[in-house]
Amino acid sequence: MNAALEAVGLTKAYKGRRVLDAVKLTVEEGSVFGFLGPNGAGKTTTLRLATGLARPTSGTIRLLGQDVSAAGNALRAQLGFLPDVPAFYPWMTAQEFLHFSGDLFGLDRQVLRQRTRMLLDTAGLNGVTGRIGGYSRGMRQRLGIAQALINAPRLLLLDEPTSALDPIGRKDVLELINSLRGRTTVFFSTHILGDVERVCDSVAILDRGRVLTQAPIHELKARYGGHKILLEVTEGADGLASAIAQRPWAVSVARGDAASIEVTVSDVHRAQHEIPGLVSDLHAGLVRLEAGEMGLEEVFVALVGRPKA
Numbered sequence: 001m002n003a004a005l006e007a008v009g010l011t012k013a014y015k016g017r018r019v020l021d022a023v024k025l026t027v028e029e030g031s032v033f034g035f036l037g038p039n040g041a042g043k044t045t046t047l048r049l050a051t052g053l054a055r056p057t058s059g060t061i062r063l064l065g066q067d068v069s070a071a072g073n074a075l076r077a078q079l080g081f082l083p084d085v086p087a088f089y090p091w092m093t094a095q096e097f098l099h100f101s102g103d104l105f106g107l108d109r110q111v112l113r114q115r116t117r118m119l120l121d122t123a124g125l126n127g128v129t130g131r132i133g134g135y136s137r138g139m140r141q142r143l144g145i146a147q148a149l150i151n152a153p154r155l156l157l158l159d160e161p162t163s164a165l166d167p168i169g170r171k172d173v174l175e176l177i178n179s180l181r182g183r184t185t186v187f188f189s190t191h192i193l194g195d196v197e198r199v200c201d202s203v204a205i206l207d208r209g210r211v212l213t214q215a216p217i218h219e220l221k222a223r224y225g226g227h228k229i230l231l232e233v234t235e236g237a238d239g240l241a242s243a244i245a246q247r248p249w250a251v252s253v254a255r256g257d258a259a260s261i262e263v264t265v266s267d268v269h270r271a272q273h274e275i276p277g278l279v280s281d282l283h284a285g286l287v288r289l290e291a292g293e294m295g296l297e298e299v300f301v302a303l304v305g306r307p308k309a
């Protein structure tokens, strides 16, 4: 496996306060990687260290096999970066802005023209002739990603690309990220669990400067998520919830509204076989029994011990 990004013992302290503490991360080349954490977890700091905008207090971060502290323009030419608050020249059109950005990389005219056309298309901005000053936040963010792709980078780093967007804007940006899969390694930070679930192959969860876990999404859910069973009965929900709580496979039992029960189980097979018997013994009257996988939200709570900020 080739690592597009590898951090080992990555630590950053400001005035003696560690905002990143021995962070270990490996991002496989070709993956879409979600860097998930609540506000203040240290995501932006990690990206600043990755892009060389700040230096680690100790530890290393390597991109595409090169130590960022020692790397020069040859590495930068293979990276794309969208900061959390991207800056644009509002008087330019999207096409002018992409041309301008490509010029900074010294791209050949012909290559730049072709790439601009392709990126305007990818970003859903083809045919948009107005100035950037009049764009929606979603349009700006898609243009920001297009700009970060102008040098055809091997690794694209995005700092919270969806956080300021409404659901439609988010969907568009996630689709754009998804369309890059297999062409460019994408590492993006977010505090939005749903975004990670929608597009990422792998995720790392950062909290208060520490990586709590890193794994492929499906593994993470299997490892921490367990299973959930949603139950609804006609009556006797309290008695049924107590009876279920005593079974060895019941990890937690929560009451929903009047007649519903949510059970986290360690053995979904046994739970599915035994619950109907309990319902019958207690004359509870079964309305619904549904098994489902836990979402990342529950995994996050299990790991962090509190809902995300």
Ligand SMILES: Nc1ncnc2c1ncn2[C@@H]1O[C@H](COP(=O)(O)OP(=O)(O)OP(=O)(O)O)[C@@H](O)[C@H]1O
Pocket (backbone or CB within 6 Å): 014, 019, 037, 038, 039, 040, 041, 042, 043, 044, 045, 046, 191
């Ligand atoms: N230049 C700095 N000087 C002092 N403290 C800093 C500096 N930059 C960041 N911090 C602190 O480091 C911690 C992590 O901040 P960071 O911006 O990396 O978090 P984040 O996960 O990106 O949060 P958010 O989702 O809110 O952007 C915060 O407590 C922040 O106050």
